[in-house]
Amino acid sequence: MKHLFFKKYTGIIYMKNGKILLYTPELTESEQLNKTIENKTTFTLNNCEFSLYETHKKAEDVKLKFNDLTFTAMLRGKKTMKLEDKTEYFDYFPGETVLVSPGETMVIDFPDADTEPSQCIALSFSQDFVKNSLNYFNTKLTKIDDNSSWRISNEQFFLFNSLPLASATNNLMRIAMEDNMNKDIMADLALKELLLRLMQTQASTLIESDYNRLKTTNRLAFIVEYIKNNLHQKLSIEHLAKLAFVSKSNFFKLFKYEIGLSPNEYILQQRIVRAKELLKENQSIKEVAFATGFSDTNHLIKTFKTFEGTTPKNYQRNLFSDYKIVL
Numbered sequence: 001m002k003h004l005f006f007k008k009y010t011g012i013i014y015m016k017n018g019k020i021l022l023y024t025p026e027l028t029e030s031e032q033l034n035k036t037i038e039n040k041t042t043f044t045l046n047n048c049e050f051s052l053y054e055t056h057k058k059a060e061d062v063k064l065k066f067n068d069l070t071f072t073a074m075l076r077g078k079k080t081m082k083l084e085d086k087t088e089y090f091d092y093f094p095g096e097t098v099l100v101s102p103g104e105t106m107v108i109d110f111p112d113a114d115t116e117p118s119q120c121i122a123l124s125f126s127q128d129f130v131k132n133s134l135n136y137f138n139t140k141l142t143k144i145d146d147n148s149s150w151r152i153s154n155e156q157f158f159l160f161n162s163l164p165l166a167s168a169t170n171n172l173m174r175i176a177m178e179d180n181m182n183k184d185i186m187a188d189l190a191l192k193e194l195l196l197r198l199m200q201t202q203a204s205t206l207i208e209s210d211y212n213r214l215k216t217t218n219r220l221a222f223i224v225e226y227i228k229n230n231l232h233q234k235l236s237i238e239h240l241a242k243l244a245f246v247s248k249s250n251f252f253k254l255f256k257y258e259i260g261l262s263p264n265e266y267i268l269q270q271r272i273v274r275a276k277e278l279l280k281e282n283q284s285i286k287e288v289a290f291a292t293g294f295s296d297t298n299h300l301i302k303t304f305k306t307f308e309g310t311t312p313k314n315y316q317r318n319l320f321s322d323y324k325i326v327l
Helices: 127-140 163-177 183-214 219-229 237-243 248-259 263-280 285-291 297-308 312-317
Strands: 004-007 012-016 019-021 039-044 048-055 059-065 070-076 079-083 090-092 096-100 105-110 118-125 158-160
Touching (some): 079 096, 118 127, 118 163, 163 183, 183 219, 219 237, 219 248, 219 263, 237 248, 237 263, 263 285, 263 297, 263 312, 285 297
Antiparallel strands (some): 004 012, 012 019, 079 105, 096 158
């Protein structure tokens, strides 16, 4: 089995089927398990409780309830779950994150655990830490829009990992699991970053999924729509800033705060996303380069390889492969 990996941000990040995966610790040996269903290993820090859950046996209707805001992420295996009184059942796979509000109950089935054990993390933040961190962000990292502030959304609870979010999560996992006398100090810094990356991923997810509705009230949603509709053209930051009615420097800040990427990084990312869609339609490399705003095919090939670890032509040949390697 081939694994995809590349070094960007912090540590090694794995991908499968286009999803960004987290670091996956070795499974606990069967003789060391306290129980085969949701075996829990806890690492306690000053402002959070970090737990690693493993299930090695098929099970249904397993309930977990957290008193504090809890960030959960799948590492391996599969769950079918719902948030009680809030959602219907949905599949939960590696590369995905579910945010659980204080007092919410997760109801979980493990349909494949007999043959493929599941492993996930749950990180519960102390209420005071969340409150103080949000106050800090809203004081020190004031957003450009007067009516916008840093907040954690209960509605955007299901997320696909972004690169920055995965990196921040991996960093916190490393700190929690290592033996270090300065662990709590390091963890507090890592927790602040994780909260920030979580809010940026929520904002990006909301804008990406609903920019048509938001574009009349959210200037960034309008810009995202404009970028997606004009990838074939040259997109200057000066022009985008004018469309957003902000200065160039404030536009960079607005974009970076909300999305977690610079405007240029986001544009390049969207060009590659669109290029992959066109390659799936069996368009030629030349046609794809023209349609996605690259100066020539060589520019497309070089950029595509940086993002995907393979050339556009090889990507086209291996569209049905589960794994690919990115350096």
